[in-house]
Amino acid sequence: MRRVLLVLMSLAATAVAGVVVWAEVVHRRTSRQALGDLSVPGGREAVVVLGYRDAGPRANFVNRYRVRLGLRSLDPAAAESVLVLCGGAVGGDVPEAALMARYARERGYTGPVVLDTESRTTAENIRNAIPLIEGAETIRIVSHAPHAVVGREYLWAMRPDLARRLxxxxDARLGEAPVLKVAAAVIAARHRAANRRAARDR
Structure with missing residues (x-):
């Protein structure tokens, strides 16, 4: 019985490790997808952070993590940088963008911030961010990598001229936030599968 238990525990550990490795691969791959070829290093930069459903009254774990990703994605060599925080009041009374802005200030960020406080979906995040990023020579869309690439794909569909600056x-450091990475990779896989089914049905 003990031997069987050890075998089962070993199989479970192997399965968990396999899922974590798969999630790392998904993040590494998607972090380099749907990028542009016209960004200007050292120029004007906009870092767009996509929000996550948040009940408040303070930024939840996922949004705090995404803000940290956004802050470390800022290029210190950029001539100008602006942090663009996206998300309306989807899960609570306070817009996600406002909760994230408060957390960014708590983290010590003192640079310019602009908010999209109306959007309720990723597509709306991007649509509402467009007027806020048109003057940027480099655009970074930040979230969990499989989610960020969805945002970049929306920008390619809506404004390919801006997408060329992506x-x-x-957002894809090895070994970081494994539970969130697995969750994001699973959600992305479901999203892709749903899109494929919808394409077949059309």
């Missing part, structure tokens, strides 16, 4: 964010 550069990667710092």
């Amino acid at each position: 550069a990667p964010g710092d």
Whole structure:
């Protein structure tokens, strides 16, 4: 019985490790997808952070993590940088963008911030961010990497001229936040599968 238990525990550990490795691969791959070729290093930069459903009254764990990704994606060599925080009051009374802005200030960020406080979906995040990023020579869309690439794809569909300025964010560090990475990779896989089914049905 003990031997069987050890075998089962070993199989479970192997399965968990396999899922974590798969999530790392998904993040590494998607962090480099749908990028542009016209970004200007050292120029004007906009870092767009996509929000996550948040009940408040303070930024939840996911949004705090995404803000940290956004802050570390800022290029210290940029001539100008602006942090663009996206998300309306989807899960509570206070817009996600406002909760994230408060957290960014708590983290010590003193640079310019602009908010999209109306959007309720990723597509709306991007649509509402467009007027806020048109003057940027480099655009970074930041979230969990499989989610960020969805945002970049929306920008390619809506404004390919701006999408050509897309550069990667710092959102795929090896070994970081494994539980969130697995969750994001699973959600992304479901999203892709749903899109494929919808395409077949059309």
